[in-house]
Amino acid sequence: MAETDFTMQDEMRRAFAMLSGKWKLEIMWLLNQRIHRFGELRKAIPGITQHMLTAQLRELEADGLITRTVFAEVPPRVDYEMTPKARGLGPTMEALAAWWAVHGGTVPVRPGAGRRKS
Amino acid sequence: MAETDFTMQDEMRRAFAMLSGKWKLEIMWLLNQRIHRFGELRKAIPGITQHMLTAQLRELEADGLITRTVFAEVPPRVDYEMTPKARGLGPTMEALAAWWAVHGGTVPVRPGAGRRKS
């Protein structure tokens, strides 16, 4: 308990904040299974828009959780992959999913922000 | 894999959504240790406003994660306590905190919404 005496709440809050975002956890779950290209993620996550997918991927990249690899091909191809750092999140995600499987029920599914379909 | 074949992503996303909110995880961490009254939570969470604390507590209550007990005393007293259902989250929170303790570093600490101090 010396210099870096962050409390557990602090640690947790920071880690959680990094995964906040409507689609981040789902993206991480998919990348935890295997490398995905942009289009694959798009198809695997029904309802997400290009705009959001791009934005969330950029944030995850900035936080050092995923890597982005661009291939100079035609047609263009971009691969997204989890970093070793992020792979340590696997157990946490499984624990959360397991908890829900036991105690979960119906969730009101709170609406997100953004314009509604006219 | 019969009727209720929710995928792990689904389970996780729902559980995660229930904990979304800038202060919810921190509140849950504190309540996981012991019962707290409103004022105690306020002092234990530097930076939170009455407005936000009330709002987040109400949502946690609506999701069945905490109970609210009002005592007809003067001065008023309100206790908040975790439900048995929520206690199952302990391991998940610890796993997340542990992961951060190992892989975490500095987080940019993204700013929140709302009016800035003038």
Next chain:
DNA sequence: CGGTATCCAAAATGATACTG
């Protein structure tokens, strides 16, 4: 294919003042 650029709507958070 894999983005960016704009514009816009809605939700989330915050400051501040007031109340039983």
Next chain:
DNA sequence: CAGTATCATTTTGGATACCG
């Protein structure tokens, strides 16, 4: 003590069009 009521501001998410 433990809220509620307003209102301001910021972020988030989405629609649509366009680009290398």
